Amino acid sequence: MLNIGIIGYGSRISGMAKSLAIFDIPYKVSAITDPRAKEIKKSEDPLIEDAVFYETADAMLDEAKLDGVMIGTRCHLHTEMACKVAAKNFPLFLEKPVAITFDQVRKLERTFAPVTAPTVVSFPLRLSPVVQRVKEIIDSGTVGTIEHVVAFNDVPYGAVYYEDWYRNYDQVGGLFLQKATHDLDTIHYLLGQRPKWICAMKAQRVYGGDKPFDLKCMDCEEQETCMESPFNLFYKRFEGDRVQQKEHKMCLFSEGIQNEDLGNCLIEYENGAQVSYTQNFFARYEAARRGARLYGYKGTIFFDWYENKIQVFRHTSPVIETIDFTGNMPHFGGDRELGYDFLMAMKEHRPSRSPISAGILSALTCLWARESAETRQFCEVKMPE
Numbered sequence: 161m162l163n164i165g166i167i168g169y170g171s172r173i174s175g176m177a178k179s180l181a182i183f184d185i186p187y188k189v190s191a192i193t194d195p196r197a198k199e200i201k202k203s204e205d206p207l208i209e210d211a212v213f214y215e216t217a218d219a220m221l222d223e224a225k226l227d228g229v230m231i232g233t234r235c236h237l238h239t240e241m242a243c244k245v246a247a248k249n250f251p252l253f254l255e256k257p258v259a260i261t262f263d264q265v266r267k268l269e270r271t272f273a274p275v276t277a278p279t280v281v282s283f284p285l286r287l288s289p290v291v292q293r294v295k296e297i298i299d300s301g302t303v304g305t306i307e308h309v310v311a312f313n314d315v316p317y318g319a320v321y322y323e324d325w326y327r328n329y330d331q332v333g334g335l336f337l338q339k340a341t342h343d344l345d346t347i348h349y350l351l352g353q354r355p356k357w358i359c360a361m362k363a364q365r366v367y368g369g370d371k372p373f374d375l376k377c378m379d380c381e382e383q384e385t386c387m388e389s390p391f392n393l394f395y396k397r398f399e400g401d402r403v404q405q406k407e408h409k410m411c412l413f414s415e416g417i418q419n420e421d422l423g424n425c426l427i428e429y430e431n432g433a434q435v436s437y438t439q440n441f442f443a444r445y446e447a448a449r450r451g452a453r454l455y456g457y458k459g460t461i462f463f464d465w466y467e468n469k470i471q472v473f474r475h476t477s478p479v480i481e482t483i484d485f486t487g488n489m490p491h492f493g494g495d496r497e498l499g500y501d502f503l504m505a506m507k508e509h510r511p512s513r514s515p516i517s518a519g520i521l522s523a524l525t526c527l528w529a530r531e532s533a534e535t536r537q538f539c540e541v542k543m544p545e
């Protein structure tokens with residue numbers, strides 16, 4: 161029986177912890193530390209019925225007999241808690257982004273240098289069946305060396321970054337770190353190269369505004385005119401079968417919201433390959449798309465997770481090969497792979513396919529994208545001194 165400790169029992173980590181059961185490998189959540197302990201206990205969640213609650217992460221790590229630890233705190237605490245786990249050399253499941261400041265990413269690199277236990281960073285996209293197949297095609301040489309990538313993420317659920325706790329910039333660090341961290345990690349993985357230079361732009365063109373920061377959507381007087389109101393989400397946008405007032409939903413047009421709602425970056429890799437990436441947070445419904453076009457001399461690969469499809473366009477003959485995937489698994493099938501890697505990390509100390517080095521490189525790339533956007537300068541993607 162594998163014993164798991166959890167630091168920050170939020171919805172993402174609790175969902176991942178539950179999903180481990182699909183592999184029929186005996187485990188239990190035996191220890192938890194979370195400031196919402198009383199609320200969590202009242203939930204009567206069967207997964208944690210035998211868990212011991214600790215006041216602090218330090219107490220849990222010192223006293224509980226653990227085979228692995230999962231971290232699901234707010235983003236600004238990921239680095240601090242990960243470093244505590246590293247000191248114990250426990251196998252770790254760490255949510256992304258692994259860091260939201262340069263100081264944090266430096267600390268992670270120093271702290272994890274001597275660690276031998278595997279860390280599974282929550283990068284499900286790189287492990288999704290679609291990306292694994294694309295990687296196979298690239299490595300086979302079918303399209304030649306990838307020289308150019310155009311990647312895109314049009315987020316259909318972008319409102320969450322302005323109406324929920326994600327709107328707190330000091331806890332999330334902006335949306336390069338929240339969303340691009342996944343996509344850029346996937347590109348790093350597919351190219352097998354390190355980014356060298358980056359330039360970026362970001363803007364807030366839709367969300368934010370002059371409403372009070374603490375205004376709840378349900379308390380606003382503009383229910384019939386605002387397209388983001390619970391009334392219009394149902395009445396004009398046909399979401400759900402009734403008006404649903406959500407206690408936690410805040411006004412998307414509040415002052416003090418710093419998260420951008422669109423962003424772009426250009427990256428040059430060490431081998432000279434170039435990448436452009438764009439993300440948008442006000443696309444909706446069928447406008448959603450997430451994927452990339454990868455260009456080699458001998459062919460082009462297109463993939464989109466929302467379409468569950470890969471297309472290979474040959475440049476040496478007028479042939480298009482289409483690969484369709486079926487099924488609808490969480491995070492396009494990547495969560496299943498992450499769960500298996502974490503179980504194997506605990507059971508056999510098997511190396512992770514989304515290691516801490518990948519988390520650090522992705523966070524570093526996103527931090528330099530943010531820096532470039534704010535300073536209007538090209539930036540070298542390197543660990544700052």
